[in-house]
Structure formats: structure tokens, C-alpha cells
Amino acid sequence: MNALGRHILAEIYGCDAEILNDRDKIEKIMVEAALHSGAEVREVAFHKFSPLGVSGVVVISESHLTIHTWPELGYAAVDVFTCGDHINPWDACNYLTERLGASHITASEVKRGLFDQPVQVKVSSL
Template identity: 80%
Template sequence: MNALGRHILAEIYGCSADMLNNADIIEKCMVEAALRAGAEVREVAFHKFSPQGVSGVVVISESHLTIHTWPELGYAAVDVFTCGDTVNPWDACNYLGEMLKAKDMTATEVKRGIFNEPVKVANY
């Protein structure tokens, strides 16, 4: 079985509310997570909500990393989607858990674009 990509869906709990509410810290952690996973960072966009919370995306050559934070709950939802064999999305997730000082993290890996046979393309 071959897959085009690996998509990690991470639930990160028990994090510092101050960290989760700081867009600069979240952005730096996300970019560093991408680099530690072996990815090539292309673009970065983050938004600080009022009164609290941060959402952001790090676009990488191999796909993307996203985060949405709920500081009042100490919770962050993180997606790390990578394509190819050179990037390890688990390295990014584990780094984020450490940096956010998580008390708990659960994560699930989903294989994306699973192909058991060569793709047949119809001519139109």
C-alpha cells in the first residue's frame, strides 16, 4: 500500500494559557516544528483573536502545519500533513507538545491518497 502523505491530527491538552495566547510564540514554535521535521518552510500566516486564541498555518513544500488554540481551556488542535518520505510529521508534533508544555497529547495518523494500483487517467 502506497500513500501520498501522512496527516497527524493532534489534541494537545494542559498547555500554558499564556503561551497559547501569544501569536509570536506560537508562530516561532510552529516554524521550528516544521524545520525539526525536515520540512522546507514556504509561507507563514498567524492571527491573534480577541479576547483570546491563535490560529495559524505554516505552508511547507511538503504540505502544511496548522494550529488553533483555546487558551482558556489549555488546549490546542494541531494538524501536520506531509507528503513524501523525507519529512517526519511525528517529529513536529512531539516538538510542539514539549514546547507548549503539554500535560497530555493524543494523536492519530491518517494516510492520505492511498493507491493500491497505478492510477489510470482517462483521455477526454
């Protein structure tokens, strides 16, 4: 089977609460994770919630990385989705886990866009 991409769904526990509640630190770590994996960063958008939590996305040429944090629980939900086969999403996920000071992680990988054979699409203009 050929897959268009790989999508890591990570549950990251025991994280540093101060980091999880700091929008600027989370953005920096997420961008660094993307670059660490070899991805090309296109855009970033992050939001700090009141009183606690940060959500954000790093759009990469190869797809995206997202995070949602619960500092009061030391928990972060992370998605790392990469298309093609030259980026390993686990590199970004492992980098994030380390930088968040996590005690443990549970994660699964989903293959996205499964095809038995390469798809050929004919596009015509109207």
C-alpha cells in the same frame, strides 16, 4: 498500499496558557517544529483573536502545519500533514507538544491518497 502523505490530527492538552495566547510565540514554535522535522517552510500566516486564541498555518513544500488554540482551556488543536516519505510528521507533532508545555496529547495518523499502484496521469493541453 502506497500513500501520498501522512496527516497527524493532534489534541494537545494542559498547555501553557500564556504561550497559547501569544501569536508571535506560536508562530515561532510552529516554524521551528516544521524545520525540526526537516520540512521546507514556504509561507506562514497567523491571527490573534480577541480576547483569546491564536490560529495559524505554516505552509511547507511537503504540505502544512496548522494550529488553533484555546488558552482558557490550555488546549490546542494541531494538524501536521506531510507528503512523501522523507519527513516524519510525528517529529513536528512531538516538538510542538514539548514546546507548548503540554501535559498530554491524543493523536491519530491518517494516510492520505491511498493507491494500490502508482498513479500515471496523462496531461494534454487544449
